Amino acid sequence: xxxxxxxxxxxxxxxxxxxxxxxxxxxxxxxxxxxxxxxxxxxxxxxxxxxxxxxxxxxxxxxxxxxxxxxxxxxxxxxxxxxxxxxxxxxxxxxxxxxxxxxxxxxxxxxxxxx
Amino acid sequence: xxxxxxxxxxxxxxxxxxxxxxxxxxxxxxxxxxxxxxxxxxxxxxxxxxxxxxxxxxxxxxxxxxxxxxxxxxxxxxxxxxxxxxxxxxxxxxxxxxxxxxxxxxxxx
Numbered sequence: 156x157x158x159x160x161x162x163x164x165x166x167x168x169x170x171x172x173x174x175x176x177x178x179x180x181x182x183x184x185x186x187x188x189x190x191x192x193x194x195x196x197x198x199x200x201x202x203x204x205x206x207x208x209x210x211x212x213x214x215x216x217x218x219x220x221x222x223x224x225x226x227x228x229x230x231x232x233x234x235x236x237x238x239x240x241x242x243x244x245x246x247x248x249x250x251x252x253x254x255x256x257x258x259x260x261x262x263x264x265x266x267x268x269x270x
Numbered sequence: 271x272x273x274x275x276x277x278x279x280x281x282x283x284x285x286x287x288x289x290x291x292x293x294x295x296x297x298x299x300x301x302x303x304x305x306x307x308x309x310x311x312x313x314x315x316x317x318x319x320x321x322x323x324x325x326x327x328x329x330x331x332x333x334x335x336x337x338x339x340x341x342x343x344x345x346x347x348x349x350x351x352x353x354x355x356x357x358x359x360x361x362x363x364x365x366x367x368x369x370x371x372x373x374x375x376x377x378x379x
Binding site for chain 1: 274301302304306312313314315316319358360362365366367368369370371372
């Protein structure tokens with residue numbers, strides 16, 4: 156998984172509780188991404204980061220926030236989880252060198268269930 | 271709305287046959303195109319990238335791109351049971367990567 160870890164790998168939580176998912180990389184890549192994957196929708200971009208403290212919204216950012224205080228860590232927070240946020244969440248990174256910043260490599264995923 | 275469309279399948283081929291997977295996209299400004307393989311319960315794994323019109327071959331895999339028709343395809347020659355997975359088409363433009371929902375491929379021994 157290209158030096159990417161995600162934690163936790165599985166989480167069950169209740170509606171209305173805050174949840175934070177962590178992505179950690181050892182590749183020193185500049186770009187990091189959070190996706191969610193749902194049946195019939197494929198992967199959809201939530202937020203991405205192009206450097207420390209530099210983040211931007213993706214296609215489905217409502218209800219999510221992110222932070223990146225270190226190159227290696229990208230956090231995804233659900234401020235108040237809802238059942239519609241039950242999904243598998245993948246972190247991805249892309250190459251620092253910039254020749255092809257678009258080539259993305261994925262972490263192992265976090266399965267989140269909101270009851 | 272930027273869309274990437276794939277047949278959901280399942281696509282079933284016998285072992286040793288050629289599997290052909292297709293993808294169309296709506297964003298004419300798209301710059302880069304990718305195929306990922308995803309086994310059940312696992313993360314997507316990059317298998318091919320293509321950036322210019324034509325064919326690109328890597329082992330048993332060939333990616334084909336036609337920007338005028340907004341069409342990308344993946345051919346898998348000599349299909350093996352281990353190729354059974356969901357194949358995701360991805361299209362990139364300016365920090366925006368869009369994925370198709372995937373085509374499930376089954377290779378029967």
